[in-house]
Amino acid sequence: AxxxxxxxxxxxxxxxxxxxxxxxxxxxxxxxxxxxxxxxxxxxxxxxxxxxVARKSSAPLKPVPIESVAELFARGIALEDNPATESAAMDCYLKVLELDRSHAAAHINVGTLYYNHQEYRGAEQHYRAAINIDPRYALAYFDLGNVLDETGRVMEAIQAYKTALQLAPTYADAHYNVALAYEKAREPRKALRHWQAYIKLDTSGPWSVHARNQIQRILQSDGLKLVPKQQSN
Incomplete structure (x- = not known):
């Protein structure tokens, strides 16, 4: 039976x-x-x-949660500070760009990781991508200026720094780097103006000491002097 x-x-x-x-x-x-x-x-x-060995599931499997763009970007920032986890940071930023190609800040951070390893071509590509996405991104022009300077394109670097300063006139680091670039281009008088702007923005830091020394050197070598403003009666 x-x-x-x-x-x-x-x-x-x-x-x-x-x-x-x-x-x-x-x-x-x-x-x-x-x-x-x-x-x-x-x-x-x-x-x-x-x-x-064979039965139907009574409940559907829960999907594995996917990190949001913001979460991936934040994790990349946390990993980037440690040289041992830089590659993991790069993976996070590249994942961000897979999800959102218009994420200008991720392009900047990928570019900076390339720059830190002297991979200037990759850095330049990502800095220019950030500029294409946001033409008013002062940091992107500043970082691009650094790549151009490192690769011997000093006049192009100066233009990139000047664009950063047009967007952010109190960008102290841009004043500092464009002053250095002008000195490389043997234009000390143009450098002088930016050294002077820098020490107004950074009055006591170690870079300020160097800027003051450069100001003094330029004034002495060119026979220039600072003329104090006369007070009006």
């Missing part, structure tokens, strides 16, 4: 859950009981020791 019941199933693997017993035999659950189809015998149901 038991055999007929098992044989009467059109497809036992579908109509009854299939299990392997402790002795690796295939058995089926039929009408709430475990049945060994060949012998036609019910088996003792060691439920805690059986392994399900």
């Amino acid at each position: 038991m055999q007929k019941q098992a044989a009467g199933m059109e497809n036992p693997l579908i109509e009854a859950g299939a299990f392997t017993t402790r002795h690796h035999r295939i058995a089926f659950r039929h009408e709430g009981k475990l049945l060994e189809p060949i012998a036609g015998q019910f088996l003792i149901d060691f439920a805690s020791e059986e392994k399900v």
